[in-house]
Amino acid sequence: MSLTFAAPSDGALPLHVIESTGLEAWLDQHGPDVRSWIEANGFTGALGQVLLVPGPGGAPEFALAGYGDAASRARKRFPLAAAAEALPKGDYRIASGVAPEALEVEAFGWLMTGYAFDRYKTQNKAKAGLVAPEGIDAARIEVLARAEALIRDLVNTPAADMGPEQLQAACEDMAAEFGASCETVAGDGLLERNLPMIHAVGRAADRAPRLVEMNWGTSGPKLTLVGKGVCFDTGGLDIKPAVAMALMKKDMGGAANVLGLARMIMALNLPLQLRVLIPAVENAVAGNAFRPGDILTSRKGLTVEINNTDAEGRLVLADALALADEGAPDLVVSMATLTGAARVAVGADLAPFYTDDDGAALALSRAAARVADPVWRLPFHEPYETQIEPGVADLDNAPSGGFAGSITAALFLRRFVGDSAYMHFDIYSWQQTKEPGRSKGGLGQGPRALLAALPEMLNL
Template sequence: MTPQFADPAAPSRPLHVVSAEGLAAFLDAQPPAVKAWLTATGFDGALGELRLIPAADGQVTAAVAGYGNAKARARTRFALAKVEAGLPAGNWHLAGDLTADQQAEAALAFLLQSYRFDRYRPGKPAAESVRLKLPDGLDAARLTAMAEGEFLTRDLINTPALDLGPDDLQAAFFALADRFGATATAIVGDDLMAQNFPMIHAVGRASPRAPRLLEMRWGTTGPALTLVGKGVCFDTGGLNIKTGNSMLLMKKDMGGAATVLGLAHMIMRLGLPLRLRVLVPAVENAISGNAQRPRDILTSRKGLTVEVNDTDAEGRLVLADALAFACEEPCDALISMATLTGAARIAVGPDLAPYYTDDEVMAQALESGARTGFDPVWRMPFWTPYDPIIEPGIADLDNAPGWGFGGSITAALFLRRFVEGPRYMHFDIYGHTPADQPARPKGGVGQGARALLGAFPTILGL
C-alpha cells in the first residue's frame, strides 16, 4: 500500500474545517441554503462532526468538518482523520483558517488514515480512496516518506509470527536495502558464537528458526548514524514462560526493529546526507531442551558477564551485544528502539514513546521533532543512583533485578553499560494501538521515528 496525496492539478471538492469558535462567522458567510441546511441538521462545529453539502441535483459538492474548541483538539491527536470515513471517494482540499501546523497535521492524518492491513483477507475489493490535495507550502515528499515508513512499520508488527520469524524479518530487511541500494548482511545461527555474539545466540538458539544479526549500510558521506532495533519476532518468555494473555501481543516484540526499519525508509527515501547503519538482532525466544536457564551466566560481546535471572528479560540481552558491536566503530549518534518493558507502559501508557538520553542537545532536538512530526515522546531518567540495582554480585550485571521498582529505568541503565563513545538515545516503546484511534487503527504503530526525523538536522548537523 502506497500513501498518496491527490494530484495537485486534478479537480477537488472543498472540506471546510470549522471550529466551534468560528462557527457563527462561517455560517454567516454561507449561501442561505447551506446555512439553513447546517442549522437544520444541528451542526455545531464539534470535533469530528461532518456534514456533506449537496447541490440542487443531489451531488455532493463540499463538506464541512467540525474542529471543536481548543480543549477538544488538545485531547485528540489527528482529529480531522475522524471525518475521512464519511467523505465520498475522490479528491478533497482543506478550506478554513488553519495554521500551517494544523494543515500539516491534517495532511499527515489523511495519509495515515488510509492504511489498511489486508494481507489475510484476500479477494476483498479495494475501496475507492479519499485523497487530500496537499495545502500550499507543505513538503509532500517529507510527509509521504513519513507515511510510507509508518506503513512499513505497521505491516511488520501486524504480521503474525508464523509468517514473520527471524528469517522473514531478514527478507524484509534485505528487501528494504535492495530498494534503496544499501548493502545488507546477516550472521546466522552458530556463526553468532564464532563471531562473538553470545547473548544473541543464547536467546535465540532454542527456536528452530535460527537467530541472526542483521546489518545494513547506506550512504557514503556525512555524519554517521547507527540505529539498533530489538527484533524478537515472538517472545514466549522462554523457560520463565508468559501466561497465555501475556503472550497474545508478543508478535509485536519486534516492534523496535520494525520502527527502525520504518525510520531507515524515511531517511533513505528523502536522501538525507548521512551515513546510515542499521543493526537488528532477530530472534525467537522459544522453549526447548537447549534454551537458556534462569541463573545462567553469559559472557557478552563486550566481556561483561550477565546473570540471567529471568529468561523473559531477553530483549536487553540481544540489544546489549548489538550495541557493543555498534560502538566498535565511530558514529555521531547511536539510537536503540525496543518494546522492552511493561514498566514503561505503566509509567506513560500506550500513546507516548519514553526515551532516555544524557545528552541535552539530543533531548531538546527530539522534543522539537516530536512537535513537528506529531509524534509524542516523554523523557525518562538515566538515574545513575539505581546502577547498583543491576549488579548481582555473582556477575557484572543482572538482566532482571527483582527490585519491583523502575523497571524501564533499570533496563535502560543495563543497556547504557554496553555503550561507549557515541551520543546515545534509547526508546522503550509499545508499538501497538490498543483500540482504533484517528489515523491509528488498532494494531501495530510506529513511535518516535517521526520525532527523530525532525531531530536529525540538529543532532547530526545536517
Template sequence: MPLRFAAPGTPSLPLHLIASDDLETAFSRLDAGQLAWARAQGFKAAAGTVCVLPGANGIAGVLAGLGSAKERRRERFTLGGIRGKLPAGTYHLDTELTGEALEEQVLGWLLSGYIFDKYAKKSAPEAMLLAPDGVDAARFEAIAAGEVLTRDLINTPANDMGPAELEAAVRELAAAHRAEVSVVTGEALLDENFPMIHAVGRASPRAPRLMDLRWGHAGPTLTLVGKGVCFDTGGLNLKPGASMGLMKKDMGGAATVLGLAKMIMALDLPLQLRVLIPAVENAVGGSAFRPQDILTSRKGLTVEINNTDAEGRLVLADALALADETPADLLISMATLTGAARVAVGPDLAPYFATEPSDAASLAAAGTKVADPVWQLPYWEPYEAMIEPGIADLDNAPSGGMAGAITAALFLRRFVTATPRYMHFDIYGWNPSAKPARPKGGAGQGARAILEALPTLLKL
C-alpha cells in the same frame, strides 16, 4: 492510492475544516442555502463530525468539525477520523489552519488510508485529497510509507514474521534504496562473537541472526539498533497466556527503526546510516538458556540471567557493543523492552533516555511539532547498583520490581562506552484501541520525532 495525495489538477470539492469555537465565522462564509442546510442538520463542528452540502450537481462541498481547542489538544489527527465518513471523490482543504497544525491534519489524512488486509479483505477509504499549498507532498508520502512498513511488520503474526522473514524485509528495503546488507546467522553468531544473541535464540528451530544495513557515503553518521524478538514466550520463565498474547509485537523496535530508515533513505538525507537488528525467537526447548546462567557478552561483560523473559536487553547488548566499536555521531536503540515503561506513561507516549541533555530537548521539541509525543525518563545513577548482582558484572532482571524501565536503560548503557551521544527508546508499538489515523494494532512511535530532530541532532 489511499496513502498518496491526489494528482495535482484533479477536479475537487471543498472540504471546510471548522473549529467549534470558530463556527459562526465559518457559517458567515456560506451562502444562504448552505447555511440553512447546515443549521437544519445540527452541525456544530464537534470533532470528527461531517455535514455534506448539497449542490446543483450533487455535492457542493463538505463541512468537517475539528472540535474545540481542548478537544484538539486531547486528540491528534482529527482529519484522519473524518476521511472515512466522506463520500468518494477528491477534495481540497478550505481551512484557516497553517504550519504545524495543518501538517498534523494532513498527515492524519494520509495515515487514515492504512489498512492491514493480508489475511482478510478490507476496503480502503475512497476519498482523496489534493496536497495543500505549502505542504511538501513527497515528504509526507515518504513519512506515511515508513509508518506503513512499521505497522505491517508488527501486525504480521509470528508464524509469518520470524527471523528469516524479518531478514527478507530488511533485504527488500535495502534493495529499494541501494543499501548494503550483511547477516550473521545461527552458529556463526558464536564464531563472530555475538554470544547473547545466540543464547536467546538457540532454542528455536528458526535460527537467530544479526542484520547489518548500511546506506550513504557522506555526512554525519547515525546508527539505529532495533530489538527484533519476533516472538517472546518468555523462555523457561514462561509468560502466562494473557501476557503472551501480543508478543508478535516484540519486534516493534526493529519494525520502527526500519520504518525510520525507510523515511531517511526515501528523503535522501545527507547522512551515513547504519541499522543493526538482532532477530530471534525466544522459545522454550531443551537448549534454551536458563535462570541463573551466566553469559559472557560481546563486550566482555558477564550477565547473570535472573529471568529469561528479560531477553530483549541481551540481544540489544551484543548489537550495541558492535555499534560502539565504530562510534557514530549519534546512536539510537528502540525496543518494546519493559512493561514498566507502559505502566509509567501508557500506550501513547514513547519514553526515551538520552545521555546528552541538548539531544533530549531537541527530541522533545520535535515530537511536539510533529504530533509524535515522546517523554524523557532519567538515567538515574543511584539505581546502577540494582543491576549489579555480585556474582557477575550485570543482572538482566533485578529483583524488587522497581524502576524497571530505568534499570533496563542503565543495563544497555553499560554496552555503550565509546559513543558519547546515545538515546534509547522503550516503546509499546501498539494501539490498544482505534483512534483517528491510528487503527488498533501495530504502531510506530518516536520515528517521526527523530526524523524531525535529525537536522538539529546531526547538524544536517
C-alpha cells in the same frame, strides 16, 4: 486507497474545516440557504462531523468538516482524520480552517486513514482522497506515510509469517530498493563472530537466531540504529502466562520502527552514514534454552547473570550495541519493546526515551511536538546502577524488587555503549483501540520525531 495525495483537479471538492466556536461567524459569511441546510442537518462543527452542502443544481458544491474546539483537538493525534474517515468517497482540497503550522500533521493523518492491514482479509479503508495542501512538502509526507505503513505491517504480521528469516528478508528488500548493503550472520556463525548473547537467546528456536546489518551512505555523520527483533517471546523457561503472550508477535516492534526510520532517511536522501543492526531471534523453550541462573559472557566481555529468561530483549540488544559502538558512530539509537514498566510509567501512547545529552533531548521533544509523535524523557538515574550489579557477575538482567524497571533496563543497555552518544527508546508500538489515522494494531512510535530532530542533533 494508496497512501498518496490525490492529483489536483477541478473535481476535487472544496473542504471547509469549521471549529465549533467559529460556526456562527462562518455562517454569517454565507447566504440563508446555506445556513438553513446546515441547521437542518444538525451540523455543529463537532470534531469528526461532516456534511456535503449542495449548490443550486443539487450537486455538492463544497464539504464541511467539524474541527471541534482546542480542548477536543488536544485529545486526538490527528483531529482532521476523524472527518476524513467519515467523508464520502471522492477527492477533497482544504479550502479553509486549518492553520498553516498544522497542515503537515493533518495531511499525514489523513493519508494514514488509507492504511489497513489486509494481508489475510480485505479490510475497509477510508475512501476520501486529499489534494496536497499548498505550502507542504507532499513528497516528504508520502515518504513518512509509506514508512509508517511498513512499521505497522511488520508488527501486525503474526510470528508464523514474521520470524527472524522474514525480518531479514524485509531488511534485504529495503537494502535492494535503496542501494544499501546488507549482511546477515546466523546460527553458530554468531559464536564465530563473538555475538554470544544473541545466540544464547535464540538457540532454542527452530528458526536460527541472527544479526542483520544494513549500511547506506558514504559521507556525513555516522548514525547507527539498533532495533530489538524478538519475533516471538514466550518468556523462555520463565514462560509467560497466555494473557501476557497474546501480543508477543509485536516484540519485534523495535526492529520495525528502526526499519521505518531507516526507510525515511534513505528515501529522503539525508546526508549521513546510516548503519542498521537488528538482532532477530525467537525466545523459545527447548532443552537447549538458556536458563535462570546461567551466567552469559557478552561481546563486550561483561558477564550477565540471568535471573529471568523473559528479560531477553536487553541481552540481544547488548551484543548489538557493543558492535555498534565499535564503529565509533556519532550517535547510536536503540529502539525496543522492552519493559512493561515503561507502560506503567507513561502508558501506551507515549514513547519514553533516555539520553545523557540535554541538547538532544530538547531537540527531540520539540520535534516530537511539531510532528505529533509524542515522546517523554526518562532519566539514566545513576543511583540505580547498583540494582543491576548482582555480585556473582558484572550485571543482572532482571533486578529484583520491581521498581524502576524501565530505568534499570536502560542503565543495563548503556553499559554496552562506550564513548558514542547514545539514545534509547522503550516503546510499545501498538495501538490498543482505533483512533483517527491510527488503526488498531502495530504503530510507529518515535521515528517521525527522530527524523525531525536529526538535523539539529547531527548538524545536518
